[in-house]
Amino acid sequence: xxxxxxxxxxxxxxxxxxxxxxxxxxxxxxxxxxxxxxxxxxxxxxxxxxxxxxxxxxxxxxxxxxxxxxxxxxxxxxxxxxxxxxxxxxxxxxxxxxxxxxxxxxxxxxxxxxxxxxxxxxxxxxxxxxxxxxxxxxxxxxxxxxxxxxxxxxxxxxxxxxxxxxxxxxxxxxxxxxxxxxxxxxxxxxxxxxxxxxxxxxxxxxxxxxxxxxxxxxxxxxxxxxxxxxxxxxxxxxxxxxxxxxxxxxxxxxxxxxxxxxxxxxxxxxxxxxxxxxxxxxxxxxxxxxxxxxxxxxxxxxxxxxxxxxxxxxxxxxxxxxxxxxxxxxxxxxxxxxxxxxxxxxxxxxxxxxxxxxxxxxxxxxxxxxxxxxxxxxxxxxxxxxxxxxxxxxxxxxxxxxxxxx
Numbered sequence: 001x002x003x004x005x006x007x008x009x010x011x012x013x014x015x016x017x018x019x020x021x022x023x024x025x026x027x028x029x030x031x032x033x034x035x036x037x038x039x040x041x042x043x044x045x046x047x048x049x050x051x052x053x054x055x056x057x058x059x060x061x062x063x064x065x066x067x068x069x070x071x072x073x074x075x076x077x078x079x080x081x082x083x084x085x086x087x088x089x090x091x092x093x094x095x096x097x098x099x100x101x102x103x104x105x106x107x108x109x110x111x112x113x114x115x116x117x118x119x120x121x122x123x124x125x126x127x128x129x130x131x132x133x134x135x136x137x138x139x140x141x142x143x144x145x146x147x148x149x150x151x152x153x154x155x156x157x158x159x160x161x162x163x164x165x166x167x168x169x170x171x172x173x174x175x176x177x178x179x180x181x182x183x184x185x186x187x188x189x190x191x192x193x194x195x196x197x198x199x200x201x202x203x204x205x206x207x208x209x210x211x212x213x214x215x216x217x218x219x220x221x222x223x224x225x226x227x228x229x230x231x232x233x234x235x236x237x238x239x240x241x242x243x244x245x246x247x248x249x250x251x252x253x254x255x256x257x258x259x260x261x262x263x264x265x266x267x268x269x270x271x272x273x274x275x276x277x278x279x280x281x282x283x284x285x286x287x288x289x290x291x292x293x294x295x296x297x298x299x300x301x302x303x304x305x306x307x308x309x310x311x312x313x314x315x316x317x318x319x320x321x322x323x324x325x326x327x328x329x330x331x332x333x334x335x336x337x338x339x340x341x342x343x344x345x346x347x348x349x350x351x352x353x354x355x356x357x358x359x360x361x362x363x364x365x366x367x368x369x370x371x372x373x374x375x376x377x378x379x380x381x382x383x384x385x386x387x388x389x390x391x392x393x394x395x396x397x398x399x400x401x402x403x404x405x406x
Contacts (some may be wrong), residue, residue, distance in 0.1 A: 001147075002039045002063075003030030003050035004075040005161040006128055008137050010215045013157060014043040023159075023166040024048035029340070030077075030162060033057075038064040038073055044215055045130050045137065049075045054367060055083075055124065055257045060099035065108050068098055069132050076103045077123030077162055078147045081255035110138065117212050119226045122255065126159060126205070137213045143227045145192070145207030152202050156219055160205075164342040167202050176200045189346040198343045253279045256369055263367040264360045265318075266353075267292040271307025272371035280369065281316045293360055293368070295325050295352040325352045358365040 005023040007016050019293040021037055028035075031050035039046045049063035049359060066073045080086070083102035090108040097104055106127060109117050118140050126149035129138040139160070141149050151160040152167050152174055161167050168174050178200040181312070184190050185198075205211075208227040213219065234241070253276060257263055265277040277292055284290055294309040313320045330351045337345075337354050362369055 001030050001162075002052050002077040002164045003148075004048070004077050004126065004128060005166050006045070006047040006075060007157050007159050008046075008130075008213065008219070009044050009157040010217065010219050011156065012043040013046065014039070016157070017046060019170065020046040023161055023169055024050060026166045026169060027163055028128060034062055036061075036063050037379045038066065040073075040130065040132065042135070044135075045073075047073060047075045047128065047130070052366060054079060054261055055102050056100040057261070057305050061103060062179030063103065065101075065103050065107070067104075067111075068096070072107045072111065072129060074103060074127055075106055076106060076125065076127040077149075078123060078127070078142065078257070080105060080121055080125065081123040081258055082101065082120075084258075115140075115210050115212060115224070115226075119232040126162065135215045137215065138210060139205060139213070139221070140210040141205050141207050143208040144256045147203075149196065149205040150202055151205055151221070153219070153221070154201070158213065158219055158221060164197060164199060164202055165339070168199065174199060174201050176373070185344060185346075191343070192344060249275065250279050250283070253369070254283050257283060259367055262289065262291070262364045264363070264365040265290060265292045265296045265358060266368055266370035267309045267312060267320075269305030270371075274309075274312045276369055276371055277312065277318065279294060280318060281318060290316070291321060291363065291365065292318050293321045293323055293356045295354075295356055296322045297325055299327065321359060321363065323356050325355050329355070 003024070005020060005027065007013060007020055017039065024035060024037065027050050031052040033053040034051035035049065036051070037046075037048045045066045047335070051061070051063060053061055055061070064073050064075050065311070066229050067262055074314055080102040083105040086212075087097065087105045090105065090112055093112050095108040095112070097108070102123075106121070107129065109120070110129060113120070115138060121142075124142045124144075124146035126141050126147040127139075129140075130136075139149070140149075141147065148162050149160060149162050150162070150167055152159060154170060154173065159167055159170055163377055176199065178196060181193070181196045181198050184193060192204070197204055206223050206225070209223045209225050211221050211223050236244070257280065265273070265280065267273045267277055269346065277290065281290060292309070292313060294306060296306050297304040309320070330348065333354075334351070337351055340354075341350065
């Protein structure tokens with residue numbers, strides 16, 4: 001993951017430069033491989049970035065990235081899995097590339113195809129692109145909202161950040177709790193509902209959307225949805241559905257393994273994580289380089305899944321890591337977990353995830369593949385709650401390429 005922050009306006013806001021840099025410091029943990037800051041000549045656009053290098057580890061991937069023609073500047077968090085195909089399309093239209101990054105591909109692709117080209121991206125992302133000549137800013141977030149992006153509008157400025165804590169730094173005004181969101185969470189345990197956050201004046205940029213902000217006019221943000229799940233179910237039998245699902249899963253996992261750093265796998269005793277590492281093992285050239293990480297609860301055997309994960313490890317011959325999760329550690333670290341999560345969470349399982357992520361980092365690995373949805377989503381024709389709430393009943397196999405992995 002990387003971290004992006006910024007402030008944009010239709011006026012000179014050079015007085016806020018220090019504020020942007022402080023916002024970026026709060027997200028230091030999101031990227032320890034580099035940091036950067038950039039502002040426009042008009043001093044109305046200020047962008048900052050924390051880098052976790054995944055594709056092209058060289059300094060050519062430094063952000064904020066300015067195009068060679070000095071017409072675009074971007075801050076980007078995520079990974080575009082089909083960037084090589086998109087790059088070829090740009091080259092055919094005359095683009096020259098000076099790095100091997102997917103970041104530069106986004107710039108060139110939008111230069112050629114405009115915001116309509118966003119629907120061609122396959123991956124997970126949150127980016128903000130400034131068109132210097134037009135004095136226009138483009139925001140975009142991936143179809144399933146995997147990569148975070150939050151924003152706030154205050155005194156003729158749009159503030160944005162990967163994490164809520166950076167926006168709360170702006171002013172005490174942004175620390176006011178949203179009572180409706182709080183009540184929904186207490187009543188039903190729902191999180192991530194639409195644009196709402198637990199803070200009344202901080203919003204979540206909608207998934208599967210982009211926005212163009214013209215800084216020559218009054219600053220406002222209007223969203224355009226570039227993708228939605230297909231409403232019509234595929235008329236195929238179960239055997240055909242299973243075959244197509246397997247093809248799409250394999251295609252998706254192969255794309256997710258395109259990086260310049262090793263990949264870790266979160267492995268529980270469940271169906272979904274076992275499928276992911278199982279398919280990855282058929283793709284990888286050396287299975288022994290596949291590292292699985294499993295939470296181990298020695299004091300709570302009723303919830304411990306190690307014995308089931310061990311079956312997958314033995315079958316696949318991968319390199320396992322058993323990570324003990326202790327209650328006493330949870331008590332000591334719960335405040336830190338809350339700090340990084342920014343909002344309340346509905347289950348202590350998030351602490352087990354946090355413990356695994358720390359172990360992955362300690363092992364020197366930067367990326368991991370895991371399933372973010374439960375196996376039941378593979379066993380029915382409804383996608384997760386936030387999609388079904390919008391009335392979209394659809395076949396899962398239509399959406400697998402972006403939905404299955406994060």
